[in-house]
Amino acid sequence: MAGAERVRVGVIGLGIGKNHAKRFAENPRAELVALADLNPALLTEWGDTLKVDPARRHASGEELIAAGGLDAVCVATPNKFHAPLTEAALEAGLHVVCEKPMAMTVAEARSMRDAARTAGRNLMINFSFRFSDMSFALKQQVDAGTIGPIYFGRTVWHRRRGIPKFGGWFGNRELSGGGPLIDLGVHRMDLALWLMGHPQPVNVCGATYDVIGRRLASEQDKHFSVEDLACGIIRFANGAALLVEASWAVHNQHPEEMITQLYGERGGLVQRNLEGTYKFEAELYTEEGGNFFTKRLDKALKPAPASMDEFIASILEDRPPLATADDGVRVQQIINALYESAATGREVRIEP
Ligand SMILES: NC(=O)c1ccc[n+]([C@@H]2O[C@H](COP(=O)([O-])OP(=O)(O)OC[C@H]3O[C@@H](n4cnc5c(N)ncnc54)[C@H](O)[C@@H]3O)[C@@H](O)[C@H]2O)c1
Known part of the structure; x- marks a missing residue:
């Protein structure tokens, strides 16, 4: 779309999607044209707030896509609908930013990626934790070689209690x-x-548990058919390994614990949240001239774009977005391999 002035966007799903709709409405390079949600009250509330033409407030994502008049859509529905809505939008010639996780299965994720290639349209996955000034500053340090090649890491998000919309789709x-x-x-x-x-990634070994979720569901008579904690080790073709841990309910100190630690040949880095909040700190650990140094990030001076702004920019600049469908497929491969490993008790190979 090089040369076009503004990207005409529709947003499907107005949970987290209402924030994306607001962002598009504020972006001078985008025009928020249409909204869709199955819930009419949400549609009216956000249609009125964001001044969307009542004729462009749709009762479903499918209807929004079929109505035309758009260049791009944001898919922010429950995970099950990511693949069908994304593919319908790509087939209609639209660029798509799809919420994480990309899909529910690797087959779906690959099919979405292939549909984007066939359509010649951008498919971005909203891996929003990349899009912070701090994450960009750390990426800059890694790319500059400060910590050298990374051979081991640990990446974690634990919640003491926080099963989203307990009893609902999550x-x-x-x-x-x-x-x-x-x-x-x-x-x-x-x-x-x-x-x-x-x-x-080449293989994954993992385990999942549902101890607390199952108990709470039984006490409160709610549906709960997923894990409340997952952990695993991922091995990569370059010899590196990454530990992953994630929970919605675990007996831990803080309400939220998020930490990503990476260890390289010349140094290490950490990004962690502070005291259970959504505020983060970052440090680098290096060895220089026979001495150990700790460098704290005081302030990241280069602003990172918001993910929805990056999506719009990538379309107008005719370039791939920063978080691509290939990135989404790779994460999906790991997720599904970890679930398979947990179910079978075996290490699971990942084919490229
Ligand atoms: N990137 C992030 O940080 C982030 C944060 C929150 C949620 N998410 C992701 O966003 C997605 C939505 O999560 P949520 O918390 O907003 O859920 P939610 O349940 O609050 O909202 C989803 C909305 O989608 C609507 N919907 C369902 N099917 C639809 C369809 N076919 N057409 C139109 N609307 C439809 C529902 O009515 C609902 O209002 C999930 O995939 C979730 O993982 C990402």
Whole structure:
């Protein structure tokens, strides 16, 4: 779309999607044209707030796509609908930004990626934890060689209690594809893989548990058919290994614990949240002239784009977005291999 002034966008799903709709409405390079949600109250509330023409407030994502008049859509529905809506939009010639996780299965993720290639349209996955000034500053350090080649890491998101919308779609395997691994672990894995330069995963060994979720579901008579904790080790073709841990409910100190630690040949890095909050700190550990140094990031001076702004920029600049469908497929391969490993008790190979 080089030369075009503004990208006409529709947003499907107004949970987290309402934030994306707001961002498009604020972006001078985008025009928020249409909204869709199955819930009419949400549609009216956000249609009115964001001044969307009532004729462009649609009762489903399928209807929004069929109505035309758009260049791009944002898919922010429960996970089960990511693949069908993304493919329908790509087939209609639209660029797509799809929420994480990309899909529920590797077959779906590959099919979405291939549909984008065939359509010649951008497919971005909203791995939003990359899009912070701090994450960009760390990536800059890694790319500059400060910590050298990375051979080991640990990437974690634990919640003491925080099963999203307990009893709803997040805890229903048919609609979500899994629990905290596919919901939270996906973010921390993407961040680690991005910093590591996207090595090719070759095998995964993992375990999952549902001890607390199952008990709470039984006490409160709610549906819960996914794990409440997942852990595993991923090995890569370049010899590196990454530990992943994710939970929605675990007996831990803080309400939220997020940490990504990477160890390289010349140094290490950590990005962690502070005291259970969504505020983060970052440090680098190096050895220079026979001495150990700790470097704390005081302030990242280069602003990172918001992920939805990056999506719009990638379309107008005719270039791939920063978080691609290939990145989504790779994370999906790891997630599904870890689930398979947990179910079978065996290491699972990942084919490139
Ligand atoms: N990147 C992030 O940090 C982040 C944060 C939150 C959620 N998410 C992801 O966003 C997605 C949505 O999560 P949520 O928390 O907003 O869920 P939600 O349940 O709050 O909202 C989903 C909305 O989609 C609507 N919907 C369902 N099917 C639809 C269809 N066919 N057409 C139109 N609307 C439809 C529902 O009515 C609902 O309002 C999930 O994939 C989740 O993993 C990502």
